[in-house]
Amino acid sequence: MNDETYMRQALDLAASAEGQTAPNPLVGAVVVKDGAVVGVGAHLAHGEAHAEVHALNMAGDKAAGATIYVTLEPCSHHGKTPPCADKVIEAGISRCVVAVQDPFSQVAGNGIQKLRDAGIEVTVGCLEGEARERNRAFFHYVRTGLPYITVKSAASLDGKTSTHTGESQWITSEAARTDGHRLRHTHQAIAAGIDTVIHDDPSLTTRLPAGGNSPIRVIVDTMLRTPLEAKMLHDDQAPVWIIAGPEAPQDKAASLQEAGARIFRLNESPASNLRKVMELLGEEKITSVLVEGGATLIGSFVTEQLVNEWVSYIAPMVIGGREATPQSKGKGMPALADVPAMEIQETTMLGPDVKITARKREE
Numbered sequence: 031m032n033d034e035t036y037m038r039q040a041l042d043l044a045a046s047a048e049g050q051t052a053p054n055p056l057v058g059a060v061v062v063k064d065g066a067v068v069g070v071g072a073h074l075a076h077g078e079a080h081a082e083v084h085a086l087n088m089a090g091d092k093a094a095g096a097t098i099y100v101t102l103e104p105c106s107h108h109g110k111t112p113p114c115a116d117k118v119i120e121a122g123i124s125r126c127v128v129a130v131q132d133p134f135s136q137v138a139g140n141g142i143q144k145l146r147d148a149g150i151e152v153t154v155g156c157l158e159g160e161a162r163e164r165n166r167a168f169f170h171y172v173r174t175g176l177p178y179i180t181v182k183s184a185a186s187l188d189g190k191t192s193t194h195t196g197e198s199q200w201i202t203s204e205a206a207r208t209d210g211h212r213l214r215h216t217h218q219a220i221a222a223g224i225d226t227v228i229h230d231d232p233s234l235t236t237r238l239p240a241g242g243n244s245p246i247r248v249i250v251d252t253m254l255r256t257p258l259e260a261k262m263l264h265d266d267q268a269p270v271w272i273i274a275g276p277e278a279p280q281d282k283a284a285s286l287q288e289a290g291a292r293i294f295r296l297n298e299s300p301a302s303n304l305r306k307v308m309e310l311l312g313e314e315k316i317t318s319v320l321v322e323g324g325a326t327l328i329g330s331f332v333t334e335q336l337v338n339e340w341v342s343y344i345a346p347m348v349i350g351g352r353e354a355t356p357q358s359k360g361k362g363m364p365a366l367a368d369v370p371a372m373e374i375q376e377t378t379m380l381g382p383d384v385k386i387t388a389r390k391r392e393e
């Protein structure tokens with residue numbers, strides 16, 4: 031067994047809480063004494079104990095002289111819980127292996143320094159690439175203040191998301207749609223355009239066999255055309271935030287608030303200023319957004335170059351039709367040189383469909 035073995039265990043522990051910890055990162059910890067794992071832990075929810083605390087509590091006095099593997103630098107500032115660096119020192123840990131330094135300014139390097147000042151041997155960078163990839167949304171949010179944006183698109187081989195008569199359910203299989211719900215579970219918010227809300231009356235909730243978190247529903251609706259009888263306003267499954275423009279009628283805003291929605295009014299059209307909408311969500315500590323549709327909204331994210339990840343579910347059918355809805359509308363990129371470079375991360379068969387995941391290279 032070597033450092034990477036234990037760090038992989040810690041990364042898997044971190045991933046077990048995926049979809050639960052935002053706006054906090056996913057963190058896992060493993061305590062090893064004389065080649066035996068004596069404590070494990072994961073950060074399970076925002077505001078609750080950090081991974082190191084769980085692992086050190088489980089290790090008890092076996093932590094003395096042990097090594098702790100942590101997927102993110104132990105915190106050194108008093109957040110909602112006391113600093114883990116202090117806890118690691120108190121527990122008598124002799125060596126600490128960290129996958130990646132915390133990007134958060136309050137922590138960056140301070141935790142590691144505190145441990146070294148206390149005489150603990152610290153190594154940084156074990157499986158760093160994997161640790162960054164697992165926490166890509168958190169790292170992106172800390173670096174930019176914007177949520178990490180994933181577009182999910184379900185289409186035919188010729189890129190249509192509905193027939194020219196507007197029929198779209200369903201193009202992809204149950205297996206692909208269930209996978210799409212896992213995407214909902216792992217994102218804090220789900221964005222949809224008003225055309226999709228009017229056309230599909232979607233609930234945008236996470237419906238997985240084992241359950242899951244339903245993201246905050248964010249509707250880009252410049253003129254507040256969201257129907258008062260929209261399903262999502264009456265299912266009590268997750269908040270509904272509606273982003274309006276300056277001309278949106280005040281009385282409709284009042285009735286939507288009555289119906290339980292939270293209204294954000296921008297002083298410019300949200301549909302053509304999505305960066306402003308994302309800055310607003312960032313201020314609300316939203317670290318990840320899944321853009322579910324439709325083609326108009328997706329096209330705006332593409333045109334503003336805000337897409338960090340693109341997940342396509344492609345069904346084995348060809349729909350055709352000049353008027354059939356494409357995967358994205360809007361202005362788009364004038365030249366290939368303007369098109370942001372992405373990398374395919376994964377292609378998977380889901381029943382009869384193929385899922386393709388691509389990510390933009392982080393600057």
Ligand SMILES: Nc1c(/N=C/[C@@H](O)[C@H](O)[C@H](O)COP(=O)(O)O)[nH]c(=O)[nH]c1=O
Pocket residue numbers: 184191198199200201202203206207210226230231232233234235322323343
């Ligand atoms: N048409 C399709 C999809 N369509 C996605 C959106 O257009 C739908 O409005 C949304 O999934 C409805 O959300 P719900 O009410 O929570 O079920 N998405 C898919 O994966 N496959 C499809 O074939």
Ligand SMILES: [Zn+2]
Pocket residue numbers: 080081082104105106113114115
């Ligand atoms: Zn901590």
